[in-house]
Amino acid sequence: MRYLASIRYIDAVVKAGSIRAAADTLAITSTALNRRILAMEEELGVPIFERLAHGVRLSAAGEIYIHHIRNQLSDMERVRSQIADLSGVRRGHVSIACSQALLPYFLPEQIALYRKEHPNVTFGVHLRDREAAEHALVDHSADLAIVFEPVRLTDFMTLIRVRQPVHVVMAPDHPLAAKATVRLSDCVDYPIALPTTPYGVRHLLDIAMRIAGVRLDPVIQSDNFEFLRNHAVAENIVTFQIPIGLSDETSTGRMVSRPLDGRDVPAGILYLGQLKGRTLPVAAARFASQLTSALAGQFEVS
Amino acid sequence: MRYLASIRYIDAVVKAGSIRAAADTLAITSTALNRRILAMEEELGVPIFERLAHGVRLSAAGEIYIHHIRNQLSDMERVRSQIADLSGVRRGHVSIACSQALLPYFLPEQIALYRKEHPNVTFGVHLRDREAAEHALVDHSADLAIVFEPVRLTDFMTLIRVRQPVHVVMAPDHPLAAKATVRLSDCVDYPIALPTTPYGVRHLLDIAMRIAGVRLDPVIQSDNFEFLRNHAVAENIVTFQIPIGLSDETSTGRMVSRPLDGRDVPAGILYLGQLKGRTLPVAAARFASQLTSALAGQFEVS
DNA sequence: TCCGCCGCTGCATTTTTTGCAGCGGGCTGG
DNA sequence: CCAGCCCGCTGCAAAAAATGCAGCGGCGGA
Structure with missing residues (x-):
């Protein structure tokens, strides 16, 4: 999506922490990137970044803006997969942040099951503690999180809870x-x-x-x-x-x-959840509902 | 917002019904517009429009996409006003679709009251019947709707209901x-x-x-x-x-x-509502809450 | 059948974006 | 205290993209 390049670049800069570093990861020159950012700030009327000696940091306005950008980018993903859906090709990517207990047995089995039906869906599985998992949801680096006994529930929307003695x-x-x-x-x-x-x-x-x-x-x-x-x-x-x-x-x-x-x-409680208020891409939503029914057979907490 | 030009153009084409007509309203040539659309369809991998003899019409994929586009555009508006907010200037625009009964007395008074506090906020008031009001919410041409006795409630989220004998x-x-x-x-x-x-x-x-x-x-x-x-x-x-x-x-x-x-x-019931699932721009949200308290004094239905 | 409006394309032109080289400034380690 | 490093930023030329003009063929309505 060419027309989203600018905001994708900004996202990269936020992640990298400096314009030059981001330019490297994006395989463009720092000049081009710098200019795009200046142009965006011009259009917005306010600086997006504070300039520090060792790079850049989001300004207050930038914080608001990056939120919007990430929403746009993942909405775009969802739209693409919806469109792909109705043209018959089921594609997509599901990214999961979860705790260790899911890795040896549960997730491999569930993912294999899902991919048998939809071989063009790819998966990312990331080991994260409770806090990092929630953070991964917030910055859209994960679509779903499966964590044990979470403490905070801001931004986390529970899809199902399962008792684990x-x-x-x-x-x-x-x-x-x-x-x-x-x-x-x-x-x-x-x-x-x-x-x-x-x-x-x-x-x-x-x-x-x-x-x-x-x-x-x-x-x-x-x-x-x-x-x-x-x-x-x-x-x-x-x-x-x-x-x-x-x-x-x-x-x-x-x-x-x-x-x-x-x-x-x-018993402890295992939570499957997603970012509150987010509409998941089709693939992630369907996988989530598969997980939900798989877990519901265990010790579901209503 | 230059980087949103392409999608704004598409929105214009949808509204106009033909590329040439939209090009006129946008003050560009049909060539340029046509090529942008072809480019977008190329990127998307699917045609957005069906080509008819007398213009273009949204394809199935296009229907999905235009929804996304309108969300993006009005989200951008919201972000801009949030950013303007934190630099002290309170600006924005509130667009209202409502029935006749609101026009002679209630809305003029409420808008005047609001604009006394926030003179840089502008308003659009559009007379619409129940169905058209809901439609205006869906296509983002209105932020708020005030209608009497609505029948359908899909996409409509009620903010307050008031009895009107x-x-x-x-x-x-x-x-x-x-x-x-x-x-x-x-x-x-x-x-x-x-x-x-x-x-x-x-x-x-x-x-x-x-x-x-x-x-x-x-x-x-x-x-x-x-x-x-x-x-x-x-x-x-x-x-x-x-x-x-x-x-x-x-x-x-x-x-x-x-x-x-x-x-x-x-008694009939008067509904104030917005599009379900949408986060309103700051100005619209604040005006809505002013309306809510103004109406709550009347015959609120809980 | 003719007219009008449509979407689309080849080509020249204009506008925008990119890359290169280099500037000045702040932090850091010797 | 200073050299070295990395940073963001700018002038200029080259490359790339977008635009406008003229014109083609298609389709529906008079």
Whole structure:
């Protein structure tokens, strides 16, 4: 879309933080880019950027304007895909920001399922914590976000919520694997591995331990869930995860998972959502509704 | 806004119905305009217009696209006024589609009141029936609509609803002027003037007559409310109107109005609304909220 | 059938955009 | 305290894009 070049350039400058840097990424000279920006500011009647020694920063007017620009650009995307829709070709791109638990099993399966129907739709999957995921929605770098136990809900519109009880994960021959459900107090006798503090599961466990007066001292801490799972098998210790990230490896028998008793640790909640007030591109909207029905089968929270 | 020229041109072509006609209104040659359109269609990959012998018409894709274009253009207006806002100058334009009843008294007073605070805001007031008013919202030729008893509510988002009992209007010396409220059956003895059928007041009366088994044969019918009022005084007959269009001339004593008994004729409802899903420009939003509080004093319907 | 209006195209001209080289200014590390 | 670096910005020439003019062929209405 040639006629949107100017505003796309401005978006690039905002992202890059300086005109010369943006010019490089856009494969044009800084002169051309600089002039386009000056021309836009002329038309607008106000500077879009503040000039600093090491680049540019959005002015107050620029903040308003960049918002508008990003809306325009993604609206244009939506319109293109709507038009592509009615000419029969289903194309598009869906960008997802999500937490680790979705990566091993759930999303690959869902995306594969969707792409079987619509092979021309491409996907971007980005690992983001809760805050970064919300930010990705705001700056339109993601269409959908799937996060565990979000705190802020500004700009975030929930499409569906799913209960995720915390599960204990261990090797099949571990003593705790004999039980159907596990009490928190059962775990104190065994060495355990925990996710690091910012994560939702750890957060839930911390609260539960404080209430129950139990202390679980982790021998391993990691910010990588896959590592924790594998280590639980390798060293025969226990770790804690949510079921949506487990289905694959428990089904192969490499490891088993047992739910923690709900009286000890309340279930966490997984949120699928999008930017509030945004109309998603067709592809993203359809994928979102596929996810919604897939999740609704689990432990939907109404 | 130079960079929006192309889409503004397309909007003009849609409005004009042919490229050459649009080129005239835009003061460019048809060549230039034609080429811009071809270029846009090239970029979009689909024709925007169908070529007919006597001009062009939107294709299916074009319908989608023109929607997007109009959104973009009015969003741009909003952004400009937001930016103007923060540099202190309050400017803008508010376009209103409304029915006749608002013209004599209510809107002039409200607009004057608003412009006393914000002299740089300009207004457009367009007389439209219910359907045309809704259409004006859809194609962004109006920001706000004030209509009586709307039928369809697609695309229309109600901001406030106000009850408007039908009033009998007549000269001060008319026999009915002695009563505080008037029964429909009281009117049969006098010659009456009615609005023509499409209007809300007429609609309410037609229904009421059918229910009550009364027949009012109008000696005068008109589609102009001002004429009906004036004629009621000139010939000493009665007519029917809603109070919001009456305050001025009844206060001067030229004519009087009496409410019809609610048992005979239910009150009509006046709607203030905007296009569903649209963020109004600042000026329009503020004027709308002024109207809302002004109307809330009357007979607000919650 | 003829006339009028339409959209569209080849070509010359004008206007706009781009790239190159270079200026002056602020921050940073030695 | 100063050299080096990166920044945004400008004059000028080249390249690219948009515009206008004249004219073609098509289609519907008189």
